[in-house]
Amino acid sequence: MDSERKFGMTRRQFVTSSAAAVVAGSLSPAALAHEQTPAAADRPTSSSPSRVIIDTDPGVDDAFALLLAMRSPELKIEGITPVAGNVPLELTLPNALRMVEIAGRTDIPVAAGAKTPLTRRLVTAAYVHGENGLGGAEFPEPKTKPVSEPAPEFIRTTVRKHPGEITLITIGPLTNVAMALDLDPDLHGMIPRIVMMGGSLSGGNITPAAEFNIYVDPEAARIVFQSGIPITMVGLDVTRKTGLTDAHVRRLESAQNPVSQAAANIAHHAIQHYREAGFLVDPNMHDSLAVAAFLNPSLLNWKEYYVDVETSGELTAGETLGYSPTAGDLRRSAEAEKKAAQSMTIRGSAPTLATTKTSPVLRDHFVPNTNVAMEVDSAGFFELLIGRLTGK
Ligand code: BDR
Numbered sequence: 001m002d003s004e005r006k007f008g009m010t011r012r013q014f015v016t017s018s019a020a021a022v023v024a025g026s027l028s029p030a031a032l033a034h035e036q037t038p039a040a041a042d043r044p045t046s047s048s049p050s051r052v053i054i055d056t057d058p059g060v061d062d063a064f065a066l067l068l069a070m071r072s073p074e075l076k077i078e079g080i081t082p083v084a085g086n087v088p089l090e091l092t093l094p095n096a097l098r099m100v101e102i103a104g105r106t107d108i109p110v111a112a113g114a115k116t117p118l119t120r121r122l123v124t125a126a127y128v129h130g131e132n133g134l135g136g137a138e139f140p141e142p143k144t145k146p147v148s149e150p151a152p153e154f155i156r157t158t159v160r161k162h163p164g165e166i167t168l169i170t171i172g173p174l175t176n177v178a179m180a181l182d183l184d185p186d187l188h189g190m191i192p193r194i195v196m197m198g199g200s201l202s203g204g205n206i207t208p209a210a211e212f213n214i215y216v217d218p219e220a221a222r223i224v225f226q227s228g229i230p231i232t233m234v235g236l237d238v239t240r241k242t243g244l245t246d247a248h249v250r251r252l253e254s255a256q257n258p259v260s261q262a263a264a265n266i267a268h269h270a271i272q273h274y275r276e277a278g279f280l281v282d283p284n285m286h287d288s289l290a291v292a293a294f295l296n297p298s299l300l301n302w303k304e305y306y307v308d309v310e311t312s313g314e315l316t317a318g319e320t321l322g323y324s325p326t327a328g329d330l331r332r333s334a335e336a337e338k339k340a341a342q343s344m345t346i347r348g349s350a351p352t353l354a355t356t357k358t359s360p361v362l363r364d365h366f367v368p369n370t371n372v373a374m375e376v377d378s379a380g381f382f383e384l385l386i387g388r389l390t391g392k
């Protein structure tokens with residue numbers, strides 16, 4: 001099949017039309033009104049739990065993220081949509097079902113997502129997550145079945161049921177979300193925010209340039225970043241600072257509840273797996289930091305960028321680039337900075353001799369689309385994570 005055509009319109013048409021919406025300012029006001037922390041309206045409050053869908057590829061840290069979310073009364077989890085990523089869908093789907101069973105939350109619908117990225121072959125990360133995706137920790141086959149709707153359709157119908165209310169928490173490759181946006185050209189305007197574990201402004205983990213979730217499906221990530229949906233990006237810049245230690249495992253083991261015991265089991269195996277593989281670092285809790293960022297954004301410091309994704313680089317596909325008038329070498333006075341924000345062009349690479357294009361400009365002025373987490377209170381994060389899992 002012509003992969004460019006897989007989506008009804010060509011990917012180029014889709015990317016161009018959604019990017020045009022950003023430039024023309026035709027998006028929801030929320031899309032253009034970024035704050036230093038995610039918008040108050042999207043944040044959970046004690047009186048009204050926030051509706052979320054969690055898109056995931058469990059995955060050791062995904063499993064922790066799911067358990068954390070399911071133990072957080074601030075969230076109303078409308079669904080979980082596994083996608084291929086850390087391991088193939090044949091494993092991420094049952095792993096997600098296992099987590100809802102362990103948490104006693106089989107009321108949450110789980111919808112099976114994409115088996116492959118939009119246009120690329122699947123690259124997995126079994127070297128990090130073990131062959132079964134859970135570091136080698138074993139749990140019984142789940143009895144719970146997924147719902148019949150495929151994930152992109154599930155996302156579409158659920159968002160349409162509650163327009164403007166559902167935040168997507170994405171902690172895997174963005175294939176399902178890109179497919180949902182393609183199914184329904186108006187959907188982007190009904191999603192108040194995506195809180196994403198993905199990307200990095202300080203180098204990658206699977207290549208020097210790219211973070212894993214974006215690397216696996218850069219075309220999907222580009223669609224999502226250019227969709228106009230405000231994005232909260234919890235990338236490697238901060239998730240690298242969240243190593244899970246033996247001391248955390250002991251705290252998890254000491255609590256007598258199924259969630260804490262399962263988390264301890266996964267954590268123990270993941271740490272063992274790391275040591276056997278010769279890694280000298282502790283497993284990072286990338287994905288649960290994204291959930292924590294939604295629960296309590298003040299655990300992190302934030303900065304606004306226009307983020308775009310490299311899709312064509314031979315060595316750099318999946319790199320996330322953060323454009324900002326305050327980034328780079330050209331430091332400016334406050335006044336000049338304000339001016340620069342209005343007039344700064346967003347440039348891609350220079351045109352080649354072979355092309356007729358005369359300008360490398362992607363956007364004629366700076367429009368932030370992403371709030372990027374720059375620093376994290378790691379100890380505060382682990383207090384939240386371990387506290388919720390142990391029930392203390
Ligand atoms: C991300 O990639 C996966 O391996 C993790 O689950 C996380 O979502 C970190 O780069």
Ligand code: CA
Pocket residue numbers: 056057058059061062085086171172287
């Ligand atoms: Ca993940």
